[in-house]
Structures are given as structure tokens and as C-alpha cells.
Amino acid sequence: LVTVLPVLSIVTWAPFVAALVIMAWARRRPLLVRWAAAAGAAVPLGLSVWLYFAYDRSAAGFQFRESMSLVPSFGISYNLGIDGMGLVLVLLTAIILFAGVFASWTVKTRGQEFYALLLLLVTGVFGVFVSLDLFVFFLFYEIAVLPMYLLIGIWGSSGEVRPQGIFGWAFSRTGVGTKEYAAMKLTLYLLLGSAFILVGILALYTAAGSTSFSFLDLQQVRFSPRLQCWVFLAFYIGFGILAGIWPLHTWSPDGHASAPTAVSMLHAGVLMKLGAYGVVRLGLGLVPGGAVEWAWLVGAIACINIVYGALSAMAQTDLKYVVAYSSVSHMGIVMLGIATLTEQGLNGAVFQMVAHGIMTGLFFALVGLVYEKAHSRAIFTMGGFAQMMPGIATAFAVGGFSSLGLPATAGFVAEFLTFVGAWGSAHPWWLFPGVIGAFLTSIYVLRVVRQIFWGPKSADPHFQDLPDAQGPEWVALVVLVCILVLFGLVPWLIVEPIDSATVPLLMRMGLM
Amino acid sequence: MLEIALGVLIVIVLVLGLFRPAVPDRRAGWVSLIGLVGLSAWSFDLQPGGSLFGGTFVVDSLALFAQRLFLVSAAVSVLATLGLPSERFARRGAEYHVALLASLLGMLVLAAARELVLLFVAFELMSIPLYFLTGFQKRDDVASEGALKFFLVGTVSSAVLLYGFSFIFGVTGTTMMSAIPAALASGQVLAKLGLVLVLAGVGFKIAAVPFHMWVPDSYVAAATPFVAWLSVAPKAAGFIVVFRLYLEGAGGAGALWVPVVSAMAGLTIVAGNLMAIPQVNVKRLLAYSGIAHIGYMLMGVAAMSANGAGMVLFYLVAYLFGNMGAFLVVQAVGTGHGSDQMDGYRGLSQRSPVLALSMLVFLLSLGGIPFVAGFWAKLFIFQAIINQHMYGLALLGAVLTVVALYYYLVLASRMYIDPPEKPEPVALAVPLLIAILFCAAGVVVMGVYPEPWVKAALQATAGLF
Numbered sequence: 001l002v003t004v005l006p007v008l009s010i011v012t013w014a015p016f017v018a019a020l021v022i023m024a025w026a027r028r029r030p031l032l033v034r035w036a037a038a039a040g041a042a043v044p045l046g047l048s049v050w051l052y053f054a055y056d057r058s059a060a061g062f063q064f065r066e067s068m069s070l071v072p073s074f075g076i077s078y079n080l081g082i083d084g085m086g087l088v089l090v091l092l093t094a095i096i097l098f099a100g101v102f103a104s105w106t107v108k109t110r111g112q113e114f115y116a117l118l119l120l121l122v123t124g125v126f127g128v129f130v131s132l133d134l135f136v137f138f139l140f141y142e143i144a145v146l147p148m149y150l151l152i153g154i155w156g157s158s159g160e161v162r163p164q165g166i167f168g169w170a171f172s173r174t175g176v177g178t179k180e181y182a183a184m185k186l187t188l189y190l191l192l193g194s195a196f197i198l199v200g201i202l203a204l205y206t207a208a209g210s211t212s213f214s215f216l217d218l219q220q221v222r223f224s225p226r227l228q229c230w231v232f233l234a235f236y237i238g239f240g241i242l243a244g245i246w247p248l249h250t251w252s253p254d255g256h257a258s259a260p261t262a263v264s265m266l267h268a269g270v271l272m273k274l275g276a277y278g279v280v281r282l283g284l285g286l287v288p289g290g291a292v293e294w295a296w297l298v299g300a301i302a303c304i305n306i307v308y309g310a311l312s313a314m315a316q317t318d319l320k321y322v323v324a325y326s327s328v329s330h331m332g333i334v335m336l337g338i339a340t341l342t343e344q345g346l347n348g349a350v351f352q353m354v355a356h357g358i359m360t361g362l363f364f365a366l367v368g369l370v371y372e373k374a375h376s377r378a379i380f381t382m383g384g385f386a387q388m389m390p391g392i393a394t395a396f397a398v399g400g401f402s403s404l405g406l407p408a409t410a411g412f413v414a415e416f417l418t419f420v421g422a423w424g425s426a427h428p429w430w431l432f433p434g435v436i437g438a439f440l441t442s443i444y445v446l447r448v449v450r451q452i453f454w455g456p457k458s459a460d461p462h463f464q465d466l467p468d469a470q471g472p473e474w475v476a477l478v479v480l481v482c483i484l485v486l487f488g489l490v491p492w493l494i495v496e497p498i499d500s501a502t503v504p505l506l507m508r509m510g511l512m
Numbered sequence: 513m514l515e516i517a518l519g520v521l522i523v524i525v526l527v528l529g530l531f532r533p534a535v536p537d538r539r540a541g542w543v544s545l546i547g548l549v550g551l552s553a554w555s556f557d558l559q560p561g562g563s564l565f566g567g568t569f570v571v572d573s574l575a576l577f578a579q580r581l582f583l584v585s586a587a588v589s590v591l592a593t594l595g596l597p598s599e600r601f602a603r604r605g606a607e608y609h610v611a612l613l614a615s616l617l618g619m620l621v622l623a624a625a626r627e628l629v630l631l632f633v634a635f636e637l638m639s640i641p642l643y644f645l646t647g648f649q650k651r652d653d654v655a656s657e658g659a660l661k662f663f664l665v666g667t668v669s670s671a672v673l674l675y676g677f678s679f680i681f682g683v684t685g686t687t688m689m690s691a692i693p694a695a696l697a698s699g700q701v702l703a704k705l706g707l708v709l710v711l712a713g714v715g716f717k718i719a720a721v722p723f724h725m726w727v728p729d730s731y732v733a734a735a736t737p738f739v740a741w742l743s744v745a746p747k748a749a750g751f752i753v754v755f756r757l758y759l760e761g762a763g764g765a766g767a768l769w770v771p772v773v774s775a776m777a778g779l780t781i782v783a784g785n786l787m788a789i790p791q792v793n794v795k796r797l798l799a800y801s802g803i804a805h806i807g808y809m810l811m812g813v814a815a816m817s818a819n820g821a822g823m824v825l826f827y828l829v830a831y832l833f834g835n836m837g838a839f840l841v842v843q844a845v846g847t848g849h850g851s852d853q854m855d856g857y858r859g860l861s862q863r864s865p866v867l868a869l870s871m872l873v874f875l876l877s878l879g880g881i882p883f884v885a886g887f888w889a890k891l892f893i894f895q896a897i898i899n900q901h902m903y904g905l906a907l908l909g910a911v912l913t914v915v916a917l918y919y920y921l922v923l924a925s926r927m928y929i930d931p932p933e934k935p936e937p938v939a940l941a942v943p944l945l946i947a948i949l950f951c952a953a954g955v956v957v958m959g960v961y962p963e964p965w966v967k968a969a970l971q972a973t974a975g976l977f
Contacts, residue, residue, distance in 0.1 A: 071963060142882045149921060153929040180929070184921060188914055195910035198891070202898050202906070210899070230903070 006066050007047055008080040011090065012126040014043040015097070015119035022116045030111050034101070037115040041101045044126065045094040048087075052497070055087050060500040062132060062216070070136070075205075075212035079133040084497035085350050086129045089270075089277060092354050093129065095483060096269040096361045097122050099476035100262035103365040106372065107155065107260065114155055117147040118262060125266070128274055134201045134282070135213040141197070141278075144271060145190045145242075148255075148263065152183035155260040179258040186255035189241055189248065196238030197278070200231045204286060218286055219508075225289050232290025235283040236298060242275030244331045246304045253312075256324035261368030264320070268327045269361035273353040276334045280346070280505075284338070288509040292341065299339030299422075299430050305332025306437030314444040319370070319377045322448055323363045326403060329437055330356045336430060337418040341511055345421020346502040347495055352414035354494055355402065355487065359411060362399045362480040366392055369473060370452070373466040379448060384457030389468040393453040395477045400449050402484050404442035410487035413495075514555055514579060515620050521547040522613045529606025540606040541594045544613060548587040555580045567688070568627035577825060577972035578623040578752045582745050585832050586616045588947050589741035592840050595944030596735065597847060608648060612738070615641035619749045628677045628687040631753065635673065638749060639666050639717070642742060646734040658733020665716060665726040673713030679706030689756055696765040704768070710757060711772070718750035718806050721780040728799040736846065737947075739795065740839035743802050744832045747809075751824055754813055759821055760976045766816040773814040774905055780807030781908065785915040794842050795852045797919060798835065801878060804916060805831055811909055812893045818977045820896035822970040827893060829965060830885035830958055834877035837951030840944060841871040848938045857923060859932025866945070867938060868927045870952045875920040877955045880913045885958035892966070 018040020022033050055063055062081035070076045082090060100118070107114050120143065127140025156179030174181065205213060208221045223231070237248070244252045252272070256264045279298075284291045291298075309329030316322045330352065337349025369392055370385070371377055386393035402409035405416075415438055422430040469477055487494055506512040524547070525540050560573040571579075590609065618637030625631040643666060647659025677687075683703045684691040695703040715723040731739045758769055784804030791797035805827075812824035842852055844867055849856030861868040877886035890913060894906045958965055 073963065139882045146881065149925075150928060153925055180925065183925075184918065187921060188918055191917055192911060192914045195914055196907070199894065199898070199903070199907050199910050202891075202895050203903060206895065206898050210895075234907075 006080075007051060008064050008066055008082065008130045011044045011047050011051075011094070012080075012123060012130060014047075015040045015126070016123040019116040019119040019123075022112055022119070027112060033112050033115050034105060037101045037119060038098075040119050041094070041098040041122075044090075044122075045098045048091045048094040051082070051087060052091055055082075055084070055497060057084070057496055057500045060084065060504060065132075074135075075210070075214070076135045077133050077214065078131075078136055079214055079216075080130045081132050082130050084499070084501035085277070085280065086501075087497050088350065088354050088494055089129045089273060090126060092273070092357045093122065093125050093270045095479065096265055096357060099361055099365060099479055100265045102472045102475040103265060103368060104260060104262035105472040107262075110154065114151070114260075117151050118266070121147040121151070121266065125270055125274060129277065132215045133213050134205070134215060134218070137215075138194070138198060138201060141194060141274070144274060145187070145194065148190075148259075148267065148271075149183050149187040151263045152179055152186065152255060152259045155263070156183065156258040157260070158258065176254065182251075182254040182258035186251045189251035193238040193241035193275075196234045196241075197282075200234035200238060200282075203227065203231050203234070215281075215285070223287060223289075225293075228287040228289035229293050230290070232283050232287045232294055235287070236279060236294065239275040239278030239283070240301075240335075243272055243279065243335060244275070244305070244328050245301050245335060246308055246328070246332075249305070249309075249328045249331075252328055253321055253324040256327065256364070257318065257320040261364055264324075264364040264368075265361040268324065268364060269357040272327060272331055273334075273357055276331065276338065276349065276353055279335070279338055280349070284341075284505060284509065291509070292511075295339050295341055296427065298335060299425075299427055302332045302335035302339055303430055303433035305329065305335065307332075307433050307440070310437045310440035310444065314440065314447075317379055319379050319448065319452070320364075320367050322379070322444060323360065323367055326363075326441065326444070327356070327360050329441065330360070330403070332437065333415060333418050333434065336434060337421055340418070340421040340425035340430070341506070341509070342421040342424050343499070343502060343506060343512065344417050345425060346506065347498050348414055348417030348419075348421055350498045350502065351410070351417055351491070351494055355410035355414040355484070358480055358484050358487070359399050359402045362395060362477070362484065363403075365476045365480065366396050366399065369469055369477075374463055376462070379451055381460060382452045382458055382463060383455040384453070385463070385466065386453040387457065388466045391468045391474070391477065395481050396453060397449055398481050398484060400445040402488065404445050405438050408485065408488045410484050410491075412488060413491040417495075514551060514558070514583075515617060517551055517554070518547075518613060518617050518620060521551070522610055522617065525606055525613065526610050529610065538594060538605060540609045541590060544609040545587065545590045545594065548583060548590055552580065552583040552587050555583055567690075568630050569621075569624050570626050571624045572975055574752070574755065574972045574975060575624040577968065578748060579620050581748055581828060581832060582616060582619045582623070585741055585745045585748075585836060586612065588836055588840075588950060589737050591950075592737035592740065592843060592944050592947040593735070595843070595941030595947070596737065604648075608645065611641035611645050612741075615639075615645070616745075619745060622749050623752050626689050626756070628681065628689065631689075631756075632670075632674060632677060635717075635749075635753070636670060638746060639670065642666075642746060645738050646730045646742070648735060648738075652733075655733040658730045662726045662730040662733075665723075669713045669716030669723070671713075672709050672716075676706045676709030676711075676713060679703070679709065682706075690761065692757065693761045693765055696762070696768065707757065707769075708772075711754075711769075714750050714753050715776070718747045718754075718809075719803050720776050720806055720810060721783040721803065724780070724784070724803050727803060728796045731795050731799040732793065732852075736795070736839055736843035736852075737944075740836040740843075743798070743835050743839065744828070747802075747806060748828045748832075751809060751813070751828065755821055755824075755973070755976060758813070759816065762816075770814055770816055773810055773816075774902065777807050777810035777814050778905060778908055780804065780810060781912050782807075785912050788919050789915070791919070792854050793852050794846075794854055794857070794923065795839075797854075797923070798838055798842070801916060801919065802835060804912070805835070805878070808890060808893055808909060811905060812896055814902070814905070815893075815896040815900050817896060817900065818970070818973050819899065820893070821973040821976055822966070823889070823892040823896050825969040825972055826962075826966055827889040829969070830877065830889040830955070833951045833954035833958065834874050834884075834886055837870060837948055837955065838874040838878065840948045840951065841867055841874065844940050844944055844948065845938060854923065854926055855933070857926040858930040860927040860938070863932050863935065864938040864940065867940065867948070870948050871927060872924055873952050873955055875924055877959065879917045879920045881917075883956075883959045885955045885962070887959065888962040888966075 124144030
């Protein structure tokens with residue numbers, strides 16, 4: 001039965017349908033809103049697990065194809081399909097969405113609109129991962145970006161730790177750290193990125209004769225080297241903004257720290273991957289000449305990302321900012337893996353997308369829980385929480401170990417593959433910033449874990465008798481922790497499908 | 513034919529004004545509305561063709577497309593005017609509508625004019641009532657100031673335009689437009705000079721930078737439903753003039769104008785968007801954002817191709833719905849709040865969900881977000897100029913849409929994120945609501961299904977090349 005259904009369309013549109021149901025029928029019935037959202041998240045999760053097992057790895061290529069002409073005169077069609085890379089990212093999105101719905105079970109104000117916007121956003125994310133038509137891809141991309149403005153602006157939280165230091169007055173004048181500032185900054189940065197992407201897509205479309213937006217058609221065209229260089233740069237900047245490349249990353253800490261829990265989980269966990277996915281799919285896939293030409297730049301900036309992000313994370317005193325800056329650092333590893341243009345490096349990059357997605361989703365869920373119990377995000381006021389909330393403390397520690405790349409967690413596999421790839425690439429020195437970044441990560445992660453959970457117990461009267469995670473909140477923690485360890489112990493579960501996508505890609509680029 | 517029928521309508525409204533009943537007088541408005549709706553419906557039934565006075569007046573498909581645009585926008589404006597608080601039009605409703613219809617008549621003639629003298633007469637017939645309408649509230653200092661500014665700038669621009677025409681006449685020896693391409697092709701310097709002057713004159717009318725100074729002040733001065741029309745129809749008329757003089761039959765000689773028009777387009781987009789950022793009055797904000805939109809349309813002209821020109825027409829239609837709709841919401845909110853300041857929009861989503869959602873749709877369209885009309889308009893313009901390998905200009909335009917989205921989003925956040933100052937719902941006149949919903953429907957339909965509109969626009973400009 002499942003084989004005749006348009007599975008990818010169902011995965012993509014199920015959250016959208018749930019959003020419509022929530023807006024239409026769930027007015028003033030908060031529990032119905034939550035269950036509808038859970039259903040809208042469970043359907044894609046179930047189907048993407050099925051997809052994972054049904055995907056034929058030996059055949060590779062794009063499978064589960066669906067095709068329907070939309071605007072024939074411009075060559076726009078609704079054309080879906082996934083390869084191994086899309087497969088694992090769809091799975092990741094479904095997992096994070098499922099966990100995110102449960103992690104934000106306690107949203108109080110305007111819950112109906114919150115869940116509707118969240119599900120709408122996820123439709124955009126799924127759409128980007130499965131669409132094979134660049135125009136539809138772009139439309140989904142915009143759907144994934146825009147709801148964020150309202151999600152952060154309405155349900156976000158302004159930072160507790162006020163800006164200080166020599167530029168403190170300038171920061172407080174511009175409103176740095178407030179949710180309004182963060183929402184606007186994030187939206188404008190990402191739309192700036194989409195402007196670059198749109199121009200790049202249109203340039204390829206016209207250069208190929210203005211007949212088709214299909215990825216598969218454009219892949220057959222050999223564009224001139226000059227055009228490839230410029231278009232790759234446009235894609236790299238456009239998608240790179242979303243992937244948090246230095247120095248265009250500054251929206252990410254502000255945005256992720258201000259966003260509500262589920263939105264931070266989705267945005268840091270999945271949307272940043274959308275940027276890296278775009279660089280691989282469109283950048284490496286359509287303009288390989290440009291990718292080879294600019295690899296030195298992508299790699300060098302990735303090295304800056306890794307070290308700079310880690311150093312920034314060390315300097316933070318707000319827990320959510322630590323996690324947010326660690327994302328900047330970890331996305332650097334993804335971009336480094338892409339820049340190596342080797343099989344191990346690319347596999348490591350995609351593996352890191354998944355590992356970091358799960359890990360950062362877990363972190364933001366935990367920060368949200370800690371904040372909800374203790375009403376604080378200031379690291380150095382908290383202490384000794386492990387006695388009161390052992391579950392949260394354990395989960396945080398596991399996430400931290402993955403973050404610093406401890407063997408037996410997913411983070412280790414990802415970093416190991418990437419570093420092997422970097423060593424084998426044209427620029428072996430990339431290995432050293434990567435390793436330094438991993439070292440710095442262990443410093444800031446362990447420091448935070450020790451201070452908050454295992455340090456001396458805080459004497460503050462607000463931090464006494466705090467409860468552990470309860471009810472639905474456990475769902476998010478258990479699911480994410482188990483997956484993190486599972487992928488660390490049995491990495492080939494993920495590496496195998498990824499490899500079926502990266503090897504043909506590199507072969508087409510003439511690099512294997 | 514349309515022109516004669518409109519002339520009859522003007523006479524009817526004028527005579528109606530002689531018999532004054534007790535205030536408020538809405539008869540003139542209703543009669544004009546019914547007449548305009550009828551004329552609009554009729555215009556969609558007409559076929560292009562027909563030429564009068566030895567080819568000085570030719571209704572081709574471009575002229576017909578423009579005439580439909582003028583008629584529909586005028587009908588929307590008159591409909592919204594019926595929702596104005598009545599004391600504004602106490603006793604003087606007929607004057608207002610006669611002036612508006614006379615200006616509309618000028619536009620209809622202008623769209624079909626093929627001869628410079630007729631073009632100039634039509635241009636003035638369009639412009640002079642606009643000055644009068646801007647200063648309609650004659651006891652209001654702001655209105656007088658705005659109208660005077662508009663009048664001074666407008667007459668100077670007309671003079672420049674006429675001066676340019678005189679050079680062209682001197683070179684070609686005829687006032688027919690069809691002689692211009694040949695004069696340009698033969699490399700006549702005076703012909704170029706004449707056309708540069710004409711471009712400056714038209715630049716004032718369409719409010720391209722650096723000829724845009726009059727726009728914000730006149731917009732603030734005038735009644736909002738009229739501003740909605742002023743921001744669209746005369747601009748469209750200006751672009752028709754540009755098409756006729758610079759594109760029609762130009763062939764290879766058109767390449768001469770590419771650098772000039774590209775520079776003007778880039779400058780207009782940058783300046784318009786940057787000046788819109790600090791505005792706190794929504795009318796001024798829309799005025800500056802409108803200037804930026806003119807820049808995008810000029811970008812389409814700079815492509816100097818049938819595709820580019822067609823997409824300018826598509827852009828104009830999208831702009832008609834989006835910009836008129838936004839101004840009509842300003843009218844609705846401003847009536848309740850007493851001013852057009854942005855603070856009046858706080859918490860609008862709770863005070864009036866319909867108005868807030870319509871405004872959001874209009875802003876998204878103006879900002880160029882997918883699934884509403886403005887996205888396709890910008891996309892097609894970019895595609896047209898990328899086709900001419902002008903990647904830099906396309907990138908500039910695309911990046912500045914982000915700047916535009918900043919100020920549109922600030923307004924959206926007032927409506928959706930901030931809490932309302934006072935909780936009571938916004939009072940909304942029924943005609944105004946209908947006009948707003950009409951515009952919103954236009955924006956959404958064009959956004960979801962743009963193909964027929966694109967085809968119509970391309971067909972209208974196919975004859976230019």
C-alpha cells in the first residue's frame with residue numbers, strides 16, 4: 001500500500017495540514033492543539049523511518065520520485081525525490097520536530113498560532129530537502145525562513161545578561177539581546193541570503209536556455225567556468241548565511257538565544273543544515289567548477305568558524321548563548337568537511353549535520369527545561385542542579401560529550417571523518433584548527449556542565465527543590481539521547497546512505 | 513470610444529453638481545462609481561484596433577492594457593472615497609469627482625497618443641486636476657503646501673518636457689513619434705538632447721530619483737483614497753510615455769539608453785529604500801517605498817527588451833493592487849486613530865484582524881515574498897535583466913529588497929507583535945472594506961496564478977519591438 005502513495009508529499013504536507021487543522025478547529029482547546037501538532041509530527045517521523053528502510057542503497061540516486069507540471073511555460077514543476085543525503089536530513093527533521101513539539105508542551109500564550117507557525121515552517125524545511133525543482137526549492141526555502149520572524153518576535157525571550165563592556169552603550173541603544181532585535185536581524189540576514197540564492201538560480205536558469213528549473217536538467221548542462229565561479233560564490237554566500245559562516249554568523253547567537261525552545265531546536269538543529277545542504281546540493285551539484293575554485297575560501301572560513309565560535313562560546317555567561325555559539329563552531333566542521341571535496345570529508349560533513357542537529361536540539365530542549373524550572377540562564381548563579389534534576393543533568397552530559405567528540409557518541413564519528421578528510425585534502429593544515437576547536441569545545445562544555453550540575457550547590461533560595469523533567473518533556477530527552485548514542489555506536493546506519501549520495505556526486509565532479 | 517463615454521460621464525457628474533441637496537452629498541460619488549465600473553467592464557470587452565486623425569491616435573494592445581489599468585484603479589479609488597468621513601466632501605463632492613475623471617480622461621488619451629502635441633495636451637489634462645485634487649482641502653495649510661510644491665515641480669517638469677519635444681520637432685520636422693527612431697539612428701545630437709530632457713520631464717512624473725522630492729509632501733497633504741490612485745495611475749502613464757518614446761520601434765538605437773536608465777533605476781531603488789527606513793508616518797513610508805518600486809520598474813525598462821517591458825506592465829498591475837490596498841488600509845486605520853503615525857497600528861491584529869491580515873498581504877506583496885503578486889513581479893524583472901547579462905543590477909535590486917523588508921516588517925511587527933493601545937475594534941466603512949478586499953483578492957490571485965496576467969502583459973508589449 002505504501003508504495004503507491006506519494007510518500008514524500010505526505011511527509012512534506014502533513015505538518016501543513018496539521019497547522020490548518022489547528023487554526024480551523026482547535027480555537028481555545030489547548031490540548032487538542034498539542035495532540036494535532038503531535039500527530040502532524042508523528043506522521044512524517046513514521047514515514048521517514050519507513051523511507052529509511054525502503055531506500056534502495058545499491059541503486060542510489062534520487063528515489064520515490066513524484067512529478068507534476070506546475071507552470072509549463074517557465075519550466076516549473078513540482079518534482080520531488082530524495083537521495084541518501086536528503087534521506088538522513090528528512091529523518092533528522094522529523095526527529096527534531098517530534099521532540100520539539102513535546103519540548104514546548106507548556107507554551108502558554110497564543111499556543112494555537114505558535115504550533116501552526118511551527119508546523120508551517122517545518123513544511124518548508126521538508127520541502128527544501130525533497131524538491132528537485134529549483135523554483136519550488138526556493139519557495140519552500142522562503143516558507144522555512146519567514147515564520148521565524150513572528151515565532152521569535154511573539155514567543156521569544158529577551159536575553160537576561162545585558163550587554164556590557166566598552167560597547168555596552170551602543171549595544172543597549174540598538175537593542176541587542178532583545179527578542180525584537182533578534183527576530184529582525186535573523187529575518188533580514190536570511191532574506192539577504194535568499195536574494196543571493198535567487199539571483200544564482202536565475203543566472204543558471206537563463207544560461208541554460210530558460211527552459212527548465214529542474215535540478216536534473218540543469219545538472220546536465222556544462223556552464224562556462226566564469227559563470228560557475230560567480231554562481232558558486234552567490235550560492236556560498238546565500239546558503240552560507242543560513243549555515244552561519246563567519247563573518248555573517250552574528251544573527252545565529254542572537255536569534256537562537258532569543259527564540260522559544262522548539263524554535264531554537266528546529267532552527268539550530270535543522271535550518272542551519274538547510275544552508276549546508278544547499279551548498280552541497282546546488283553548489284557542488286550544479287557548479288562543480290566553482291566549488292573546486294573556491295574550496296580554499298570555504299575551508300579557510302570554516303577554520304575561522306570552528307575556532308572563533310569556540311572562543312566566543314567560552315566567553316559567554318548566558319547558557320543559551322553558549323549553546324548558540326557552539327552551533328557556529330560545529331557548523332564550521334560541516335563546512336570544513338564540504339571544502340575537503342573528499343569522500344570522507346563529505347560523509348563527515350553530512351554526518352555532522354545529523355549529529356549536530358540531534359545534539360543541539362537536545363541542548364536547546366535542556367536549556368529550555370532548566371529555564372522553565374529555575375527561571376535563569378545565567379551560568380554562574382546556578383550550581384549543583386544534578387541532585388535535584390538527575391535526568392536533565394545526565395542528558396546534558398551526554399550531549400556535551402557528543403559536542404566535544406567523545407568516542408561512542410555521534411559527534412566523534414562526524415569529527416573523525418571530517419578530520420580524516422581534511423588530512424587527505426589539498427590543504428592538510430586545515431586539520432589543526434579543527435583539532436584546536438575540538439579541544440576548546442571540551443573546555444567550555446565541561447566548564448558549563450561542572451558549574452551548573454556538578455558544582456557546589458547554589459545558596460540562592462530560588463534554586464532549591466527544583467523538579468526534574470516531567471511527563472511529555474521526557475519524550476524529547478529520551479528520544480534524542482538514545483539516537484545520539486545509537487549513531488555513535490553504529491555509525492554505518494547513517495554513513496551508508498550518505499555514502500550512496502556523496503560518491504556519485506564526487507564522481508560527477510571528476511574528483512574520484 | 514472609451515474616451516467619449518468618459519466625457520459623457522464627466523458632463524453628467526458636472527451637471528449633478530449644479531443641483532445641491534443637503535449635505536452629505538454622495539450622489540456624485542455613486543454616479544462616478546457606477547460609470548467607472550461600467551467603463552472598466554466595457555474596456556475588457558474591447559479589442560485593440562482603430563486609428564483616428566491620420567494615425568495620431570491609435571488604440572493598440574498596449575494602449576488598451578494601460579486604459580484598463582487606469583479605469584480599474586480609478587474605480588477602486590472612487591469606491592474607497594465613498595468610505596471617507598462625510599464632512600470632507602460636504603458640498604464639494606461633484607467638484608472632486610469631475611476633477612478626478614478629467615485627469616483619468618487625460619490618461620486614457622495619453623495611452624493612445626502617437627503625436628507629440630496630442631501627447632502633451634493629454635499629459636497636462638492628466639496633471640492639472642491632480643494639483644487641484646492634492647490641495648482639495650483648501651483650508652488646511654499642509655494641503656496647500658503639498659499642492660503648491662506638487663504644482664511648481666509639475667509645471668517645471670512639463671516645461672522641460674515641452675522643451676525636449678521642441679528639439680525633437682526641430683530635428684525631425686514632424687511631431688509624429690514614429691520619426692524619432694530614424695532621427696536617433698542617424699546620430700543627431702539634438703535628438704538625443706531632446707530625449708534626455710523628455711526623460712527628465714517624465715522622471716518628475718514617475719518620481720524617479722533625483723526628481724522625487726514632491727512625492728512625500730503631496731501624499732501627506734492629500735486625501736488617502738486619492739493618494740492611492742495618485743501613487744499608481746500617473747506613474748503608469750509615465751511608463752507608457754517612456755515605452756512610446758524610447759522603446760517603440762527603437763531597435764538597436766535603444767541600447768543608447770541602457771546606461772542612463774540603469775543608473776536612474778539603481779539610484780532610485782537605493783535612495784527610495786534608504787529614505788523609507790527612518791519614516792514614522794505610514795503615508796511617507798509608503799511614498800518612499802513607492803519611489804523604490806518605480807526604480808524596479810525602471811530596471812525592467814533598462815532591459816530594453818519586449819520581455820522587460822512586459823514585465824514592467826505586470827509589475828504595475830501587482831503594484832496597483834498592493835500599493836492601493838496598503839493606502840486604503842492607511843485610510844481605514846487613520847480615520848480611527850486620527851493620524852497616520854505608525855503607533856496607530858499597534859496591536860491591529862487584535863483590533864481588526866481583517867485589516868491587519870490585508871495589510872500584511874499587501875506588505876508582503878510590496879516586499880516581494882512568494883505566493884503574493886509582488887514576488888512574481890520582482891522575479892520577472894530580475895529574470896528580464898539577467899537575460900541581458902546585467903547581473904550586477906539584478907543583485908543590487910535583490911539585496912535592496914531586504915532593506916525594504918526591514919521597514920515593511922517593522923510595520924508588520926506593530927500590527928502583530930505589539931499589544932494594542934486601546935482595545936476597541938476599528939470602525940470600517942463598507943465601501944472601503946470592499947475596496948480593500950478587492951485589492952487583497954487581486955494580490956493573492958496574481959500571486960497564486962500569475963500566468964494569464966503575464967501573457968496579457970507580454971501580448972501588450974509585443975508590438976513595441
